Amino acid sequence: MNLERTSIADSRILVVGGAGFVGSNLVHRLIEDGAEVVHIVDNFLSAEPFNIPDNPKVQVTGLSINEDGLLEKLGADWDIVFHLATYHGNQSSIANPHEDHENNLRTTLVLADHFSASTSLRSLVYASAGCTVAEKTYDEALATSEDDAVSLYLDSPYQISKIVGEFYLNYFERSSGLPSVKARFQNVYGPREILGAGKWRGTPATVWRNVVPTFIYRAIKGEKLSLDNEGRNSRDFIYVEDLVDGLIRCATLGEVGGVYNLASGVETTIKELAEVILEETDSRSELEMLPARDWDRSGRRFGSTEKSLEEMDFLAQTSLRDGIRKTIEWTKLNLEKIDETIAQHESKIT
Numbered sequence: 001m002n003l004e005r006t007s008i009a010d011s012r013i014l015v016v017g018g019a020g021f022v023g024s025n026l027v028h029r030l031i032e033d034g035a036e037v038v039h040i041v042d043n044f045l046s047a048e049p050f051n052i053p054d055n056p057k058v059q060v061t062g063l064s065i066n067e068d069g070l071l072e073k074l075g076a077d078w079d080i081v082f083h084l085a086t087y088h089g090n091q092s093s094i095a096n097p098h099e100d101h102e103n104n105l106r107t108t109l110v111l112a113d114h115f116s117a118s119t120s121l122r123s124l125v126y127a128s129a130g131c132t133v134a135e136k137t138y139d140e141a142l143a144t145s146e147d148d149a150v151s152l153y154l155d156s157p158y159q160i161s162k163i164v165g166e167f168y169l170n171y172f173e174r175s176s177g178l179p180s181v182k183a184r185f186q187n188v189y190g191p192r193e194i195l196g197a198g199k200w201r202g203t204p205a206t207v208w209r210n211v212v213p214t215f216i217y218r219a220i221k222g223e224k225l226s227l228d229n230e231g232r233n234s235r236d237f238i239y240v241e242d243l244v245d246g247l248i249r250c251a252t253l254g255e256v257g258g259v260y261n262l263a264s265g266v267e268t269t270i271k272e273l274a275e276v277i278l279e280e281t282d283s284r285s286e287l288e289m290l291p292a293r294d295w296d297r298s299g300r301r302f303g304s305t306e307k308s309l310e311e312m313d314f315l316a317q318t319s320l321r322d323g324i325r326k327t328i329e330w331t332k333l334n335l336e337k338i339d340e341t342i343a344q345h346e347s348k349i350t
Contacts, residue, residue, distance in 0.1 A: 006122060006252040009034035014074065016041045016065050016111065017084035021193040022127070022185075024051035025240045026082060026247055031055050033248070039074070041065050045103060046088045046198035046209075050337060065107050076118035080251050083111055084127045086158075087201075088209060093158035094295060095202035100157040108165035116176040123251040124169070124180045130236070130261060130303050131155070132163040133184070138292075138299030141234065141267060145304040146184070146259045155297055166259065173257045181254035183247055186263040186303045189213065190240030190323060191330035196341035204349045207342055212237065212324070215274055216331050217338065219283035229292035229299065231271025236302035238264045239323035242316040249312040263303030264316040273320070280324050 013030055017023045018040030024047075030038050037057050043064040052060060063070055065085060085107045087093055093100035108126065115121050132154065134144045154160050172178040189212035196207040208214045215225050246262035254260060274287055292299070308314040318326075331338065 008080075008248060008252065010036045011079040012036055012077070013038050014041065014078045014081045015039070015084065016082065016107065017047075017086060017127075018042055018082070019044060019047035019049065019052055019060070020084060020197075021047075021051075022188060022240060022243065023047070023082070023084045024053075024192050025190070026084070026244050027058060028053050029244045029248065031057055041070070041074070042085070044198055046201070048194055048197045048341060050194065051192045064103065066102065066110055071110065071114045076115055077120050078118070079120060079122050081111065081115060081121065081124040082247060082251070083108060083124060086127065087161070089205070090156040090158045090296070091203050091205035092201040093156050093161070097157040099201070100161055104158060104161035105164055109168050112168050112172040112178060112180070116172045116178045121179060123254065124178065125247055125250045125254070126165060126169055126180060126182050128166055128182045128184045128259070129159060129162040130184045130186045130263065131298055131301070132159045134298055134301035136297035138232075141300035141302060143265065143302055143304035144261070146261055146307050155295055170257065179256045181250045181256065182259035183250045184259060184261050184303070185243065186236035186238050186261070187211070188238055188240055188243050190327050192240070194334075194341050195338050196345050200345055200348055207345050207349055211270060211273065212277075212327065213331070215277045216281065216324070216328055219277050219281040219285045220328075220331065220335070222283060222285055224286045224288045225274050225278075226288045226290050227270055227274060228290050228296075230289040231269055231274060231287070232299070233292075234267045234269045234300040234302065236263045236266060237268055237273065237320055237323070238262060238316050239318035239326070242318050246308065246312075246314050249314045253312040255311065258311070260308045260312065260314070261303040261305065262308065262314070263305055264320075265303060265305035266320065267300065267302040268320060276321055276324055277328075280321070280328055
């Protein structure tokens with residue numbers, strides 16, 4: 001295991017999608033780790049300024065990275081680029097595949113093309129998705145490894161965009177030496193994920209964006225928790241602080257051209273998740289059992305941690321229950337703000 005680390009300290013870092021849930025947590029960590037400057041580019045499609053740290057080292061451009069002339073203005077003199085911009089998530093992409101292409105895939109192409117000639121860039125870390133390679137099964141799941149086969153039949157434009165983004169980075173790495181690293185996220189949860197953040201994106205998933213914040217919010221409010229496929233589906237839940245540590249390790253330790261799972265390695269059913277949240281919120285919310293979603297063939301999945309541990313010494317440290325407790329605490333402290341962001345879409349979701 002070669003752990004010769006490149007330091008974040010004194011680095012000039014560009015974070016595309018840096019105002020979002022994962023991005024804002026990453027920016028806070030980068031400042032703590034001594035980055036010289038962190039420049040956020042975010043069009044606030046699914047983010048709120050609320051999450052951005054008030055720090056003189058943080059700069060913000062409130063545009064899409066696709067905006068004509070923006071990359072030329074920003075230049076290529078950056079040490080590290082984190083590409084976290086996306087069109088969140090599966091259901092929004094199904095409702096509007098063209099917007100997914102623009103915000104989830106074209107962003108990757110323009111960044112890769114722009115930085116392919118950079119002489120200063122040490123690493124471009126790309127947020128990919130574990131669901132792109134996970135076996136589509138409702139039977140017993142095996143841990144998804146980085147070299148598992150990719151199906152030609154994926155469940156959503158979001159998944160297609162994420163894996164084609166990897167293909168673009170592989171091309172530019174081979175053709176020009178672009179120092180890219182692909183980080184395949186599992187199901188990330190934790191503080192700063194704001195329900196309803198950003199603009200309406202065509203479906204109620206704009207508000208009820210991920211299962212953990214949705215269940216926590218509804219449990220606090222005493223509302224029912226809806227379990228697709230009666231909660232039998234399983235996922236790999238990774239706390240956001242652990243994932244941020246994984247992203248930094250990808251930037252400083254990841255092999256150029258490499259791909260790494262950022263996973264807990266623990267399979268948790270949605271019913272088990274709901275039960276933990278009800279216990280930790282002391283909620284009497286009822287569980288509503290629903291049929292499986294007609295578009296989702298990924299019944300059970302979780303990620304292998306072997307490669308990330310071996311090559312980057314990365315292993316998630318936060319148990320699901322501890323992470324849920326921290327997320328509940330943050331949600332309660334920020335409930336008024338979350339209510340406000342949900343309310344801006346109220347006429348469309350009721």
